[in-house]
Amino acid sequence: MEFNRLTIHELQKKLRDGSLTSVEITESVYRRIASVEEKVHSYITLMEESAIWQAREADRRIKEGKAGELTGIPIALKDILCTEGVRTTCGSRILENFIPPYDATVVSKLKDAGAVLVGKTNMDEFAMGSSTETSWFGITKNPWDLERIPGGSSGGSAAAVAADECIASLGTDTGGSIRQPAALCGVVGMKPTYGRVSRFGMVAFASSLDQIGPVTKDVEDCAIMMNVISGHDINESTSVPAEVPDYTKFISRDIRGWTVGIPGEYFIEGIDPEIKAAADETIKILEGLGAKCLEISLPHTEYCVAVYYIIAPSEASSNLARYDGVRYGFRTRDGENLLDMYKKTRSSGFGAEVKRRIMLGTHSLSSGYYDAYYKKASQVRALIRDDFDKAFKKCDVILTPTTPAPAFRIGEKLDDPLQMYLFDIFTLSTNLAGIPGISVPCGYTKSGLPIGVQFMANHFEEGKLLQIASAYEKNSTIERRRPNL
Amino acid sequence: MEYEPVIGLEVHAQLLTKTKIFCGCSTRFGEAPNSNTCPVCLGMPGVLPVLNKKVVEYAMKMAIATHCRVNGTSTWARKNYFYPDLPKGYQITQFAHPIAEAGYVDVEIDGAKKRIGITRIHMEEDAGKSIHDESSPSSYVDLNRAGVPLIEIVSEPDMRNTDEAVHYLRRLHEILVYLEICDGNMEEGSFRCDANVSLRPKGQLKLGTRSELKNMNSFRNVQHALEYEIQRQRAILEKGGRVVQETRLWDVPQGVTHSMRGKEEAHDYRYFPEPDLVPVVISDTWKEEIENTLPELPMEKRERFVEQYGIPSYDAGVLTASRDLADYYEETARLCGKPKTASNWVMGDFLAYLNEEKLEITESPVTPQRLVDLIDMIEDGTISGKIAKEVFEDMWESGKNPREIVEKRGLVQITDTAELEKIVEEVLEANQKQLEQYRSGKNQLFGFFVGQTMKATRGKANPKIVNELLEKKLSIL
């Protein structure tokens, strides 16, 4: 049986009623990996040995009646999350051999919940990219069309879930890096509110925007994962000490009487007509469920890309200064003196896109440019956040397409950074405002590529996102397909 | 033309917290290299800082003690530069909104008070240590110190000569140590000073071009480096030259400052708000709480000593050099009721022995009570002041109480007039030659007879009675 195709909640039932063991599930996952990984390349590192051991341990605990929320469920981790004793590369040559002596908080939480950790998924180097083409460890392909990108930067995490190479995974989202690949791979992906899930142990890209979140096969699984990974962490100063609700309670609640905001700025010319049609279809279904759709305005939307591509590279240029060949990671062998060692190590340790962003960020912060770039962008960021504050006074959630187009072809935008950046146009704003967002599959293009719809809600209203996303999922008329691999 | 030096100082003080500023690693000095480290202070990927509350409280203490305005909200920034002992490639510090601003300390030079302004006090993390070995192609990095909390105290350019600068520095040092927030050890680097020095024609308001002096790890070095630098700049200006704005290192063995030109980086630190830390908000209640824990500060204590104990301000200065010494003195003065006598003893023999053996006040074998017992024995005539010094030495070595020592060693003063009269007569008898000279008008020989009498009693004779007896005898003769 292909147990690897099932969802967390389906597997939980079978594990509890004893009809299935975690070892059986885990083995089916690795069988699948053995057969499709060569084509898809979702993973950088596989953890089969420890996973089988964890599965046995899970089966023992289930027998003892001590099962946790994820006991026995095979989960994959984006290779940006530190794992004690298991190399964590962030998709970069500079961390090719880095083995952290600590677990990220989310990794500890997954372990405590009994999860079986399958492996570390591929990603754009240091999460900088929209296509998973910039990894030092090769390109991940879209399981729906191997000629196309899976999205990024959490492309490996999304592809692994779409290709049933794991049951669910964790990704990280700094400007859309969970939601965008989830949309392009036809799975569910959520970026929680900033501060909801601990960032401790996530290799930092842009600290004020980064957030970890789940990639799952359906909305209920997303709620289960959120229950496990959310919560305050004393090791992070920006972790919010707010109570976490039971997210699974939001599944299957109706949305009658809700107001869904439709921002005109997200339905602009240039967006793919099939994407627009899928979003319109989604709106119709929601209206059928008793929700009221309201046109709203987020007037500063057109500035999001500019603001994001100043703030994120600025923070990144500083966050990536620690990769200097001194304490860990790659170091060039032919550094004649310190300065030479620094420059050669960093120049050959980082890929082109990472270097481009370090340059952009360093420039934005440098003497004479700070006010024009970093400060200006941070001020416009205030306006973008205010747009959302105002909007959420009028509506419960906001609906937009997740991406302006379906997955593009490998290599298509690699030499045109700005076009690549503009592909994130619909997802950046939630990171800038710190609010949560979710992408849910809402159809396919004629050529069979998945399309996602995005919902956004106010701070700490992940529950609302899960409620409307699950209501939509249960009532949508689109047929359920699987990629043909 | 007459030139006036303008000096401003930047002082870095390591705070005496148990743990580092952003992680729980120990701040102990002198441990094996890289042993006081964890992923946070090593700057490993993915780790995050969490602020040590004590650091804020200690910084607040210094701010209040130096009359600064404590800012209600202060924020963190990153200062970006590459150096092997800076693990993250940036230092977490305060930039736009420091914890405190606009304070001052008063210094007193030859009785004249001068107020030196403090621009700002901010909190930051220390870097590690790089060890350079001339014979090796490598440098070595120890990160034990990386993340140890510092406060930086930046003065206004208010000092006009080396003396003022050194006095100001000593005041800051004294306050930090009094507050018990810094151990003040300059050699180990827990108290460090950089100086900005410039010269301008006297009477001109505009500041001249400054140089920044570094690597001065003692008060004496600061004094010498500043003196040297002022001379150097003066010589340049007098020859019609121009001072270059640069960083200069004080070379201790050579006694000169060297330019760091060429080795210096462009100062483009790309400061920006630290996204991983949230603002520090200090309420009035919190500030008052800290204010209430402040001890009496050296300057106040000095003034109070002069007023309360009627001692000279010089004495008050010596006695308030540390909190322990001041406490010792106050206890002695209280127990003996004669503050000036107490001050003479504490400043005299007590400090001399203490310094000789390099002991802390708290390690002294002579307690205030014992010292007062000794003073009392002088006052009531049991022993002479001279014998008292001998007794003190014994007390220091044996730790015994002075009465026991005096009794055991038979040091009680001879006050029996009849007995002393006999001895005086013997002395006069034995020194006929001097007696004749005295008679022939050599009055200064009076002291000689006093001395001989004291000698004959091995110092135990009551000097007052001896004087009286001699006056009587010699006038009769």
Next chain:
Amino acid sequence: MKITKKEVGYVAHLARLDFSEDEKGKLTSQLNTILVYMDILNRIDTAGIQPVTHAISLDNVLRDDTEKKSIGAEIALASAPDGNMGFFGVPRVIE
């Protein structure tokens, strides 16, 4: 605002990166495409607007001054490219 090739060289040095002349040329033009795009921000008057530097508003996140066990020099140096005698070794500092 455009960036010059010379400025690209300056920024590269600040960031401790090295580029060949060819790379520098390509980078300059790529950065300029992006920087020119950024100019749209100048359409907004931001005078007096408080910059947002954190996505959520928290303050006074503090920990007590209690010691946590260090990982020790051996683990600290385990991943170091040059970890001799308890130190991190680096090429001699000559700039």
